[in-house]
Amino acid sequence: MRALIFDLDGTLIDTVYAHVFAWQQALAEAGMPIEGWRIHRRIGMSGGLFTRAVAREAGRPLSDAEAESIQQRHGALFRKLLPERRPLPGAVDLLAFLRAEGIRHGIATSGRRPEIDVSLDALGVTGDMVVVDRGDVLRAKPEPDLFLACQERLGVEIRDCYVVGDAVWDLLAARRAGMLSVGVLTGGYGEDELLGAGAFRVYRGVDELHASIDELGL
Amino acid sequence: MRALIFDLDGTLIDTVYAHVFAWQQALAEAGMPIEGWRIHRRIGMSGGLFTRAVAREAGRPLSDAEAESIQQRHGALFRKLLPERRPLPGAVDLLAFLRAEGIRHGIATSGRRPEIDVSLDALGVTGDMVVVDRGDVLRAKPEPDLFLACQERLGVEIRDCYVVGDAVWDLLAARRAGMLSVGVLTGGYGEDELLGAGAFRVYRGVDELHASIDELGL
The missing domain is CATH 3.40.50.1000 (HAD superfamily/HAD-like)
Structure with missing residues (x-):
């Protein structure tokens, strides 16, 4: 079987390209601009892992609350970009x-x-x-x-x-x-x-x- | 030299990911939905070539005026997505x-x-x-x-x-x-x-x- x-x-x-664009916008708003292709290459890992990986690259410590808030913002932007x-x-x-x-x-x-x-x-x-x-x-x-x-x-x-x-x-x-x-x-x-x-x-x-x-x- | x-x-x-997303939206509005990755793989060719290639794949004849209008719409969506x-x-x-x-x-x-x-x-x-x-x-x-x-x-x-x-x-x-x-x-x-x-x-x-x-x- x-x-x-x-x-x-x-x-x-x-949904991949809408996810990339929503992450890029959410991270830029949080003061962590990052190139689109680096996001694209990470789509599919968990949002938490991803947010922390980006913060580490940007050399910026990130509290759990901040990571959660960026993920929430990503979700809201994603739903707006791609309602269907x-x-x-x-x-x-x-x-x-x-x-x-x-x-x-x-x-x-x-x-x-x-x-x-x-x-x-x-x-x-x-x-x-x-x-x-x-x-x-x-x-x-x-x-x-x-x-x-x-x-x-x-x-x-x-x-x-x-x-x-x-x-x-x-x-x-x-x-x-x-x-x-x-x-x-x-x-x-x-x-x-x-x-x-x-x-x-x-x-x-x-x-x-x-x-x-x-x-x-x- | x-x-x-x-x-x-x-x-x-x-700008690549914003272009992909703007094209995807402009083409869907024109009745030609197409997967993000197929657009991505064509970014960099001329907008005219690209629009015609998509229309051919969709099996849909496209007038010059329609092709131009889709390109215009792409431009407008792109500027809105990525003002900076x-x-x-x-x-x-x-x-x-x-x-x-x-x-x-x-x-x-x-x-x-x-x-x-x-x-x-x-x-x-x-x-x-x-x-x-x-x-x-x-x-x-x-x-x-x-x-x-x-x-x-x-x-x-x-x-x-x-x-x-x-x-x-x-x-x-x-x-x-x-x-x-x-x-x-x-x-x-x-x-x-x-x-x-x-x-x-x-x-x-x-x-x-x-x-x-x-x-x-x-």
């Missing part, structure tokens, strides 16, 4: 296919409820689907906790799980969890970066993954 | 250094005046610096026209010009112009993508290029 564990942002739903969410091509179809075929699958995201609810709705995710979010575990990606929690809830063996993600953090967390991983280009990382981070295969998006699903031996 | 020809957006000034421009780290210092050392240099951008004026101001570009923009040539990147026009105005040989850019379009246009090129990561492309497109060297940004400038044999 094999299973697919999906990242959410940049993998199933097209757009599933990536093929995402809704792929989830429906897996469900119809009885192939186990779940979502494991560094995002947090209720922030991710609009995205889940756009994907047509029903209440009985396994969704593990930031609030369910102690440590977000690149720690393996999210993927391991998802695997436990799916009731499959670690070695039978494939992680599908767009960011090196997904692939790193998959490695730490002892799972194989598949990369998709829809988050804006290049193919070589994803292969270099451990993806055993890279597709342009989940639509291409769906069309090539036999290659995964599911 | 060697010369450096710089791309502007993503190379000297941190932030030079990338080291950009202002590098330009001042080249000027002080008498090393010829110029800017060649697919952007258009007056849209680029705020960026040039933020970089401290003076009126006597060679700046070639979209309005000066018939064809933007990836055609070589912008770089060749810049090279002519700098009064140097083609073989003595280095192009510095963040996007594959810069590197492709440089090849077509017969110039060597250097890539920077500040536009969000990965190192392998830039090397694969022909950069003979890749730096994290123009600050690292500046620190390593002896490697270019200028």
Whole structure:
């Protein structure tokens, strides 16, 4: 019994560039301007880790309250920039296919409820689907906790799980969890970066993954 | 006599992610929603080329007036998203250094005046610096026209010009112009993508290029 564990942002739903821009604005307002590409390369790790990494680079100590307030501001800017969410091509179809075929699958995201609810709705995710979010575990990606929690809830063996993600953090967390991983280009990382981070295969998006699903031996 | 020809957006000034987001919104409003990463991978080509490429992919014929109107809307959204421009780290210092050392240099951008004026101001570009923009040539990147026009105005040989850019379009246009090129990561492309497109060297940004400038044999 094999299973697919999906990242959410940049993998199933097209939110990466709005996240980058919202973080850039929230950090600049807090006196920590940082280049867009450095944010982009960190999307997918937990907001807390990310905020602290930026503060350390800026050489600026950051209280827990400040870190929390920057994260809140990011969330507000993000919702304003992107009130509606757009599933990536093929995402809704792929989830429906897996469900119809009885192939186990779940979502494991560094995002947090209720922030991710609009995205889940756009994907047509029903209440009985396994969704593990930031609030369910102690440590977000690149720690393996999210993927391991998802695997436990799916009731499959670690070695039978494939992680599908767009960011090196997904692939790193998959490695730490002892799972194989598949990369998709829809988050804006290049193919070589994803292969270099451990993806055993890279597709342009989940639509291409769906069309090539036999290659995964599911 | 060697010369450096710089791309502007993503190379000297941190605008790529705002451009991606503004294009995404302008195209969605025009009934052509498209994924962020596909826009990102096309930033740096001319707005006209880009708009037509997207329309072709969407299988939708586009009149000149519509293409122009989408470009105008992109410009308006971009200015609203990013009223102030932030030079990338080291950009202002590098330009001042080249000027002080008498090393010829110029800017060649697919952007258009007056849209680029705020960026040039933020970089401290003076009126006597060679700046070639979209309005000066018939064809933007990836055609070589912008770089060749810049090279002519700098009064140097083609073989003595280095192009510095963040996007594959810069590197492709440089090849077509017969110039060597250097890539920077500040536009969000990965190192392998830039090397694969022909950069003979890749730096994290123009600050690292500046620190390593002896490697270019200028």
